[in-house]
Amino acid sequence: MSDLVESVEQPKSISTLPQWHAFMKPLLQVLSDGNTWSKKSLEQATLDQAGITAAGRVEMLPSGQYRALNRIGWATSALSQAQALSKPARAVMQITETGRNLLAQSPDGFGVRELEKIPAYQAYVPQRGKMRGEASAPAVSISSIDEDPTELIEAGVQAFAAEAAVDLIRRLREQHPDFFEQAVVDVLNMMGYGGTEQRGRRLGGSGDGGVDGVIDQDALGLSQIYVQAKRYGDGNTVQRPEIQGFVGALAGKGASQGVFVTTSLFSKGARDYVEQIPNRVVLIDGPRLAELMIRYRVGVQIKRTYEVVEVDEDYFE
Structure with missing residues (x-):
């Protein structure tokens, strides 16, 4: 696997937080004082307890979203399904006798299996199946999923994005250099650097003076950002001399800021160099370019949209 692909597919740091169901015990422990707790206070106390x-x-x-609060939310939902806690008012929670029994019977902690032994929860699962018209098939409960459903959805979205990012760089490398230069200008326009009129344009040609594009930040072109776009193949890293050449081109234009974009990566020497010069030069490597193209919808399209719904509490007040 190439350095670029490895960089694009670099996994996020693994969370050390407990899984969502591990928050059920500390949550009930907080509620065990018998008081009613607001959602916000309960969340903070549960974090402390855990x-x-x-x-x-x-x-x-x-x-x-905060990952820990999201997991506490799923723990709250599962305990509510099992009637281990009640909601006497909006965003207010209180432990029930079922919740107290659950704590007493499982002093060392409990998980999904213990939750599924509770009659109220057992009754809840088939009700979900009937609502979906699946009386003959077992319904999948949130509590039967080990991972946080929200995180599963987002992990899936990230996986699709990572695949698209690798494909974007491959496709850009296959195109003519003129196409790549225009794609870079398109990204900067979509990011808003050329204003609502998208005043970014590709220069190109042998007389471009060492720059491939320019972004007019105002209608009169008094403030400009110059662009250099290098469509490098796999394994060809942009070195310091290329950046020095671009900085020289900026000086020839009387400009103080520029963006150097590549489908490859930048060497450490190149990155160190831009930190030492007075000019404001931003380096965008392949992984970052793909990320920006996806975020600003350049060269990609929405394949499918999923809607996640919840009860509208305002409707029932």
Whole structure:
């Protein structure tokens, strides 16, 4: 596997947080004081009870949700299905006798198997199947899934994105250099650097003065960003001399800022160099370019959309 593909497919750091069902016990332990708890207070107290570190509390899902709070949410949902907790008011929770029994019977902790022994939860599963018109087939319960459903969805989306990213770089390398230069300008336009009029354009040609595109940041072109686009093959890393040449081209244009984009990677020397110069030069390598193309919908399209619904509490008030 090439360095670029490995970089594109680099897995995210593995979370050290407990799985969602491991939050059920500390959640009930907090509620065991018999008081009613607001959702926000219960979440924070559960994090404390579970001993979640400061770093663990700020782990984020790609959607922007806090991973720990998302898992507590699924634990709350499962306990509610089993009637181990009640919701006497909106966003307010309280332990039930079923919840107390669950804690007493499983002092060392419990998981999905113990939850599925509770009659209320056993009754809940076939009801879901009937609602879906699947009385003859077992319904899949959230509690029967070991992973957090939200994280499974997002992991699937990330897997599709990673596959698309590798394919994007491959396709860009197969195209004519002119096509690649225009694709880079298209990305910068979609990012908003050329304003609503998308004032970015490809220059190209032998008389381009060492730059491939320019972005006018205002209608009069008083502020400009110059672009260099290098369609490098697999294993060809952009070195410091190429960046120095681009910086020289910027000086020839009287410009102080530029973007150097490649389908490959940048050497350490190249990256160190841009940190030392007064010019503002941004380096975008293949993995970053693919990420931006996906985010701003350049060269990709939405294949399928899934909708996740929940009860609208406002409707029932």
